[in-house]
Amino acid sequence: MFIKKSLYRIKFIFLTVVFIGLATSNIYAEDACIDCHKDEKFRVQNKKLFDYYNTWKNSTHDIAGVTCVNCHGGDPAKTDKDTAHKDGFSSPVVSGEVFYKEIPQTCGSSKCHEGVLKNFIESKHFKALMKEGKGPHCATCHGSANSEIYYTSIIARTCEACHNEDTEIYPEATELAEKILQRLNVSHGYKNWIRIFYSDKDPAKVKEINALYREIADSWHKFDFLQIDEKSKELLNQLKSVVSRGLIEKKKMKKIKE
Secondary structure, three states, rough: HHHHHHHHHHHHHHHHHHHHHHHHHHHOOOOOOHHHHHOOHHHHHHHHHHHHHHOOOHHHHHHHHHHHHHOOOOOOOOOOHEEEHHHOOOOOOOOOOOOOOOOHHHHHOOOOOOHHHHHOOOOHHHHHHHOOOOOOOOOHHHHOOOOOOOHHHHHHHHHHHHHOOOOOOOOOOOHHHHHHHHHHHHHHHHHHHHHHOOOOOOOHHHHHHHHHHHHHHHHHHOHHHHHHHHHHHHHHHHHHHHHHHHHHHHHHHHHHOO
């Protein structure tokens, strides 16, 4: 009986893996954009384009099924370059979906980062981008093909370019931003522990914690650091409290089993 059940499990896992593999391959089965841009010839002919494809490959966007056409438009069913690039194709040098002023709207479409866009529109960065074309946009901090999130290295690479002692543009913002990001990173770890421990015991609590974390994490994009600083402290303290109670429950459960 045990062997029979094991064989059923193995068969189920095998079929699941095959199904996922087929489903994934079908996503890109007729995507001429990918078939073209992954060609090794671009390593020499267009190194920037070659690197861009390889940055996207296996990225969070790739895993989520977001391909060239989702941001750049065009026709992924056409194998001819001019035809594929003709209808609705957008490049960074024209006022299309990936033109630098339009990137927030593209990233924040209803299918993707809608909550982030809602907060970013309230920021001074967005207003400067729209008015003067000098404010940062999504790709400035996160990259484009392979999105980076919550890394303190982002601050050193981007924020400090404007916010420093030489420019005298709110230089203390970088230090405060780093503290907030570190707090959010720790909160993320606590959130994952809560998700694992309470997923069966109290799914409503998990949902509540996830929503709270997402609200505060998204509000980062308002860049109102004084407000986010306080909110992130409250979030971390709340998550610590939930984890502490969870650890007590875990000890009690262990004693009962013993």
